[in-house]
Amino acid sequence: MTTWHLLLDDSVGAADGLALDEALAARHRRDRREMPVTLRLYTYRDHAALCGRFQHLEAEIDIDACRRTGTEFNRRPTGGGAIIMGAHQLGVAVCAPAPVAERPRSILRRFSEGVVAGLARLGIDASFGGKNDLQVEGRKIAGLGLSLDGGGGLLFHSSVLADLDIGFMLDVLRIPAAKLGSAAVGAVERRVTTVTRETGRDWDGKALREVIAEGFAEAMGVELEPSEPDAETRALAAALVETRYGSDEWRFQRSPQADATGTAVLKTPGGLVRLYVAMSGDVVKSALFTGDFNQLPPPLAELEARLRWSAVDPDTLTRLADQAMPEGSGLGVGNGEIVTLIADAARRARALAVAAPNRSGSCYFPEPTREGSPP
Numbered sequence: 001m002t003t004w005h006l007l008l009d010d011s012v013g014a015a016d017g018l019a020l021d022e023a024l025a026a027r028h029r030r031d032r033r034e035m036p037v038t039l040r041l042y043t044y045r046d047h048a049a050l051c052g053r054f055q056h057l058e059a060e061i062d063i064d065a066c067r068r069t070g071t072e073f074n075r076r077p078t079g080g081g082a083i084i085m086g087a088h089q090l091g092v093a094v095c096a097p098a099p100v101a102e103r104p105r106s107i108l109r110r111f112s113e114g115v116v117a118g119l120a121r122l123g124i125d126a127s128f129g130g131k132n133d134l135q136v137e138g139r140k141i142a143g144l145g146l147s148l149d150g151g152g153g154l155l156f157h158s159s160v161l162a163d164l165d166i167g168f169m170l171d172v173l174r175i176p177a178a179k180l181g182s183a184a185v186g187a188v189e190r191r192v193t194t195v196t197r198e199t200g201r202d203w204d205g206k207a208l209r210e211v212i213a214e215g216f217a218e219a220m221g222v223e224l225e226p227s228e229p230d231a232e233t234r235a236l237a238a239a240l241v242e243t244r245y246g247s248d249e250w251r252f253q254r255s256p257q258a259d260a261t262g263t264a265v266l267k268t269p270g271g272l273v274r275l276y277v278a279m280s281g282d283v284v285k286s287a288l289f290t291g292d293f294n295q296l297p298p299p300l301a302e303l304e305a306r307l308r309w310s311a312v313d314p315d316t317l318t319r320l321a322d323q324a325m326p327e328g329s330g331l332g333v334g335n336g337e338i339v340t341l342i343a344d345a346a347r348r349a350r351a352l353a354v355a356a357p358n359r360s361g362s363c364y365f366p367e368p369t370r371e372g373s374p375p
Helices: 014-026 063-069 104-120 166-172 176-189 195-199 205-220 231-245 298-307 314-324 335-350
Strands: 002-012 038-044 048-051 072-075 083-085 089-097 127-129 133-136 139-148 153-161 222-226 260-268 271-280 283-290
Touching: 002 014, 002 205, 014 038, 014 048, 014 072, 014 089, 014 153, 014 231, 038 205, 063 072, 063 166, 083 089, 083 166, 089 104, 089 205, 104 127, 104 133, 104 139, 104 153, 104 205, 153 205, 166 176, 205 222, 260 335, 271 335, 283 298, 298 314, 314 335
Parallel strands: 002 038, 002 222, 048 072
Antiparallel strands: 038 089, 048 083, 089 153, 127 133, 133 139, 139 153, 260 271, 271 283
């Protein structure tokens, strides 16, 4: 039987927790691959607010609220939405070689089966649903994220809700429900659930580890061997804290420039896409596509680059979109809809609109089906 390493941690800091996950995944790059697959089950120190790799941090997390409450904030290397982590949420990381020919969504579904099998041991019937969720009767109980590095390493993330302080979440994350006043908690409760709620007994992340470990062993057909990071992995993690996760350059990267800025939103089959633009007159100084992507679609990255220092007029935008996306955006919408999105954002920038909080929702609170409609 294949053996995986099992690592357990409690009360880790935001930067330290993320850095060790990336360091473990790096040991599985094609030029190394010297370690068994690692399953890490851990809790964060109360509390950490973490945005997804391709999100705009300040649009997803209330930095002032974090500082007021002593909440750490950071950016994950994996995709997905903004989350709150602490003693009552279980962090799950699988660090492994990246499959050669498997699509990211298939990888998410495959590794999520470990969490599903663990929850089933508690009588909870969870299933893969939405873009990157595990759900119980339509309510989210866990978020999923994925990172595939260029060297062949894979990092799968899941945040499992053993329990959740919804009021605290509403204070720290920028989500639509926060505007609903006294109705906000109920609105969130209709969209998420927890192990505590489903079982009728109190759970925290540490207590949940054993059943999730058993679930992975069952679903993956592996044996779990308790382990600790070796000296090389710890050294790499420490370096990543210093150069990446402990730096504002990483945490605030991909933030729009502070110029005349505008934003627009497009709902697509591939998820909600937000575009931020910074303008100098009728010229785009910078463009930024964000969303809860697991991977930023390459055509959008190419279009971002082509939009810089380009004039905003219909013919130019159409030409640039066709050049960057000859086979489409990869999000299930036509180039014309992307052009309209750009034009809308530019129009708002020219009107001195502020490019922030046109919310797409957090990991726990998806955007309502109709933009602007009540939850």
